[in-house]
Amino acid sequence: MLLRHTPTEIKERSALTVNPAKTCQPIGAMYAALGVHGCLPHSHGSQGCYAYHRSALTRHFKEPVVAATSAFTEGASVFGGQANLVQAIDNIFTVYNPEVIAVHTTCLSETIGDDVPQIVAKAKADGKVPEGKYVFHANTPSYVGSHVTGFANMTKAMVEYFAEANGLKSKTINLIPGYVEPADMAEIRRLATVMGITTIMFPDTAKVLNGPLTGKYKMFPEGGVTINELQKCGSSAGTVALGRIASMPAARALDAKCKVPCQILDLPIGLTATDAFVDTLRQTAGVSVPDAINLERGQLVDTISDWHQYLYGKRVAIVGDPDQVLALTRFLVGLDMRPVHIITGSPSGKKYEKSLRDAVARVPDAVNIRVPGDMLLFHQWLKNNPVDLIIGNTYAKYIAKDEDIPLVRYGFPIYDRMGHSYFSTMGYRGALRLMEKILDAILDRKDRDADDITMELVM
Amino acid sequence: MSAIPILEARKAQIHQKGAEPFDITCGKHSLAGSVSQRACVFCGSRVVLYPIADALHLIHGPIGCAAYTWDIRGALSSGPQLHRLSFSTDLREKDVIFGGEKKLAAALDELIDAYRPKAAFVYSTCIVGIIGDDVAAVCRKLAQDKGIPVLPVHSEGFKGTKKDGYKAACDALFRLVGTGSTEGISPLSINILGEFNIGGEAWMIRKYYEEMGIQVVSIMTGDGRVDDVARSHGASLNVVQCSGALTFMADMMKETYGIPYIRASYFGIDDMAKALYDVAAHFSTQPTVMETTRRIVRREVSAIMPELYRLKGDLSGKRAAIYVGGAFKAFSLIKALRYLGMAVVLVGSQTGSKADYATLQEMCNAGTVILDDANPLELSKYIIEKRADLFIGGVKERPIAFKMGIGFCDHNHERKIPLAGFEGMLHFAREVHASVTSPVWQFAPARKLAGHREEEFRA
Ligand code: SF4
Numbered sequence: 001m002l003l004r005h006t007p008t009e010i011k012e013r014s015a016l017t018v019n020p021a022k023t024c025q026p027i028g029a030m031y032a033a034l035g036v037h038g039c040l041p042h043s044h045g046s047q048g049c050y051a052y053h054r055s056a057l058t059r060h061f062k063e064p065v066v067a068a069t070s071a072f073t074e075g076a077s078v079f080g081g082q083a084n085l086v087q088a089i090d091n092i093f094t095v096y097n098p099e100v101i102a103v104h105t106t107c108l109s110e111t112i113g114d115d116v117p118q119i120v121a122k123a124k125a126d127g128k129v130p131e132g133k134y135v136f137h138a139n140t141p142s143y144v145g146s147h148v149t150g151f152a153n154m155t156k157a158m159v160e161y162f163a164e165a166n167g168l169k170s171k172t173i174n175l176i177p178g179y180v181e182p183a184d185m186a187e188i189r190r191l192a193t194v195m196g197i198t199t200i201m202f203p204d205t206a207k208v209l210n211g212p213l214t215g216k217y218k219m220f221p222e223g224g225v226t227i228n229e230l231q232k233c234g235s236s237a238g239t240v241a242l243g244r245i246a247s248m249p250a251a252r253a254l255d256a257k258c259k260v261p262c263q264i265l266d267l268p269i270g271l272t273a274t275d276a277f278v279d280t281l282r283q284t285a286g287v288s289v290p291d292a293i294n295l296e297r298g299q300l301v302d303t304i305s306d307w308h309q310y311l312y313g314k315r316v317a318i319v320g321d322p323d324q325v326l327a328l329t330r331f332l333v334g335l336d337m338r339p340v341h342i343i344t345g346s347p348s349g350k351k352y353e354k355s356l357r358d359a360v361a362r363v364p365d366a367v368n369i370r371v372p373g374d375m376l377l378f379h380q381w382l383k384n385n386p387v388d389l390i391i392g393n394t395y396a397k398y399i400a401k402d403e404d405i406p407l408v409r410y411g412f413p414i415y416d417r418m419g420h421s422y423f424s425t426m427g428y429r430g431a432l433r434l435m436e437k438i439l440d441a442i443l444d445r446k447d448r449d450a451d452d453i454t455m456e457l458v459m
Numbered sequence: 460m461s462a463i464p465i466l467e468a469r470k471a472q473i474h475q476k477g478a479e480p481f482d483i484t485c486g487k488h489s490l491a492g493s494v495s496q497r498a499c500v501f502c503g504s505r506v507v508l509y510p511i512a513d514a515l516h517l518i519h520g521p522i523g524c525a526a527y528t529w530d531i532r533g534a535l536s537s538g539p540q541l542h543r544l545s546f547s548t549d550l551r552e553k554d555v556i557f558g559g560e561k562k563l564a565a566a567l568d569e570l571i572d573a574y575r576p577k578a579a580f581v582y583s584t585c586i587v588g589i590i591g592d593d594v595a596a597v598c599r600k601l602a603q604d605k606g607i608p609v610l611p612v613h614s615e616g617f618k619g620t621k622k623d624g625y626k627a628a629c630d631a632l633f634r635l636v637g638t639g640s641t642e643g644i645s646p647l648s649i650n651i652l653g654e655f656n657i658g659g660e661a662w663m664i665r666k667y668y669e670e671m672g673i674q675v676v677s678i679m680t681g682d683g684r685v686d687d688v689a690r691s692h693g694a695s696l697n698v699v700q701c702s703g704a705l706t707f708m709a710d711m712m713k714e715t716y717g718i719p720y721i722r723a724s725y726f727g728i729d730d731m732a733k734a735l736y737d738v739a740a741h742f743s744t745q746p747t748v749m750e751t752t753r754r755i756v757r758r759e760v761s762a763i764m765p766e767l768y769r770l771k772g773d774l775s776g777k778r779a780a781i782y783v784g785g786a787f788k789a790f791s792l793i794k795a796l797r798y799l800g801m802a803v804v805l806v807g808s809q810t811g812s813k814a815d816y817a818t819l820q821e822m823c824n825a826g827t828v829i830l831d832d833a834n835p836l837e838l839s840k841y842i843i844e845k846r847a848d849l850f851i852g853g854v855k856e857r858p859i860a861f862k863m864g865i866g867f868c869d870h871n872h873e874r875k876i877p878l879a880g881f882e883g884m885l886h887f888a889r890e891v892h893a894s895v896t897s898p899v900w901q902f903a904p905a906r907k908l909a910g911h912r913e914e915e916f917r918a
């Protein structure tokens with residue numbers, strides 16, 4: 001009983017977070033920046049933060065994660081980090097030679113009040129940024145928001161720094177995939193490509209954080225949106241942004257800056273959300289939905305009908321990042337399951353919370369929702385009102401073990417299983433995979449608990 | 460020479476044995492803009508104190524610092540698991556502006572009531588150092604109110620390197636020493652310092668010593684307990700492992716309580732045996748101790764030898780690269796690898812001192828590359844140049860090794876397999892063997908040629 005210390009009785013806590021369901025902004029900013037081709041993320045702060053961010057991303061993706069740091073010392077903390085950042089930019093282009101550096105701040109540099117744009121301007125003026133190379137930045141103080149905010153801020157910075165309207169509208173559609181896995185980004189793009197749409201997607205971590213073994217270490221792998229594409233996204237016909245929390249700020253900024261109209265949708269998790277995504281693509285690009293996609297959709301509907309009897313009425317507890325949690329909740333309710341305990345660690349606002357409440361309106365059980373909440377509260381809810389299934393990241397496995405409840409790993413981080421960076425959970429096919437995972441968990445449990453008499457061969 | 464540029468300022472931190480007279484620069488703060496593999500002061504403190512399982516570990520700062528250190532280490536506890544939870548004051552914007560002292564006091568109040576720990580450690584992170592919270596004062600007040608030691612750990616990340624974090628941890632820990640009763644402590648007694656019970660290593664080592672007739676008063680901090688630390692001043696000898704972490708403690712205990720100390724390493728057959736013999740020699744007034752020790756060593760060594768020889772057959776002539784936190788660990792690794800017939804072609808550390816590197820250079824063959832505070836490009840460059848078959852490192856290095864198609868052994872603190880002790884040597888050999896001889900490497904043919912195509916892997 002690893003979590004034997006969890007008290008069943010719930011007390012309101014005023015001043016602390018126990019077992020967080022979120023982490024800090026810079027890691028999200030770093031992940032987003034890795035989705036730009038040839039980009040070296042740079043942490044403007046002291047050494048520890050970025051070592052932690054790199055390690056955490058490495059544990060999740062099992063891939064090398066590079067980033068640089070300003071390596072603040074006591075001096076920099078008193079006098080500001082200008083000298084460190086200018087020197088860092090110089091060193092980075094000399095030694096690592098990336099196409100672009102994406103600077104994010106940390107709590108430390110934010111609190112000191114370093115003015116990053118001014119420092120970058122100085123570096124440029126001093127000739128530290130070679131011709132044809134770029135530096136951009138996002139402010140990412142961790143005492144505001146969460147890792148998802150950091151991702152949103154860095155994605156928005158891509159627009160603010162690079163997008164240009166050249167006066168001519170192209171037929172291209174911009175896709176902002178949200179804080180999702182490399183495999184999800186690839187799937188989101190695939191759907192659009194199958195529909196015959198030309199896209200610019202940012203960020204795009206496919207082939208960056210799920211790359212092949214080649215026998216050499218490449219600091220800058222193949223994938224990622226290019227700066228040229230980012231510049232051109234200001235002239236696209238429209239933007240489809242997935243996930244209100246992670247993607248809306250960038251989509252809105254692009255609309256404001258270059259008058260590219262945007263549609264903001266749920267992450268395409270499950271049937272209805274994917275329908276909305278496909279339909280929006282169809283309308284925005286003025287194309288029709290090809291048979292190949294209708295087939296995928298039909299197969300999903302067919303499978304739902306085949307397995308509904310095992311999903312119906314099952315009580316589920318969900319913890320994760322806000323965009324995923326909302327879309328997933330809607331999907332599960334659509335499958336006739338009952339999400340009853342729902343937590344996201346990220347502060348996501350009243351409007352978000354209301355969407356979540358609306359999503360579970362037809363669930364007959366009492367539903368607990370906390371935005372933001374932590375994993376201690378999540379566990380306490382479960383102790384008081386058990387469920388049939390938990391959906392959450394690797395840290396949820398302790399709860400699952402102690403309470404003996406099946407777990408489907410979903411979200412960030414996943415430190416202990418493979419698959420998330422290769423098999424998408426988005427789109428119709430992704431929904432099939434999610435259902436497979438959910439049913440495996442539920443039915444394995446059913447088999448385990450069945451006695452000899454009632455054990456079923458055919459399900 | 461090669462296509463990878465190395466910063467002028469870095470050159471002094473890299474040495475190739477035989478190439479020039481030995482002189483290496485180290486103990487420097489990492490360069491701004493470097494992709495260092497190092498961590499911060501806080502990380503050092505957290506590593507040392509983390510295994511004390513019946514203490515509360517509260518991280519005062521924004522959420523990230525706590526989230527990334529949540530249960531990521533393999534330090535096992537036989538009893539309470541309180542250390543594996545994550546407690547954070549989760550500072551928000553208004554706390555940064557108005558100060559976090561009130562929140563800290565409230566958090567401690569709630570936590571100590573809820574979990575009734577034996578002591579509490581409060582870690583300061585960077586931001587606390589900037590906003591100027593008087594953490595010590597809050598701790599004093601809470602210690603008074605709650606009647607347990609509440610110890611501030613001055614671990615602001617920017618105030619030095621990981622090594623300074625060890626020191627800060629020792630300072631906090633030392634305040635517990637001498638507060639307990641030394642009743643019932645035998646004159647034949649030791650404290651084991653700098654052993655964190657990764658994968659249960661401390662348990663094995665303790666068993667050897669106990670079999671020798673030596674009482675182990677406390678292990679700092681593996682499977683640690685507050686009460687044991689409190690009475691540790693009653694031991695006759697301190698046995699200190701590793702170059703950095705707990706040496707500060709041994710020095711303080713020597714000065715204040717007159718307890719002598721000896722150094723030890725438990726890794727590899729020779730060092731493990733020496734660690735036992737040295738302690739036996741210290742207690743030479745009891746001749747039976749040395750006799751028993753000989754018997755134990757003989758028994759343990761003969762138990763593992765047959766399999767070691769078998770593994771050696773496959774590993775002889777293979778080449779290894781080592782990049783670890785402390786240089787002391789590298790010494791043991793070089794010896795252990797020799798046992799397996801392997802040659803070390805690269806060795807580096809994050810925190811080695813000048814003397815450490817001098818020792819390394821004496822131990823190594825001509826042509827071995829010695830590195831202080833390396834980055835992934837440098838590591839990959841030399842691994843390919845020196846045609847290593849195995850890389851020994853930590854979490855961030857693993858995928859780099861795999862991308863290059865070579866074996867890997869995790870010798871950091873996240874593993875759950877014991878590599879210390881006689882038995883541990885066998886685990887180590889098995890792990891190295893499994894990784895180096897993995898059939899997957901035959902599918903990474905690029906590696907064999909890569910040495911001649913360096914210019915390519917810079918991307
Ligand atoms: S904020 Fe400071 S203490 Fe926290 S991880 Fe970063 S460097 Fe370390």
Ligand code: SF4
Nearest residue numbers: 024049107142523524
């Ligand atoms: S100081 Fe801030 S940025 Fe650094 S790890 Fe902690 S929360 Fe994250």
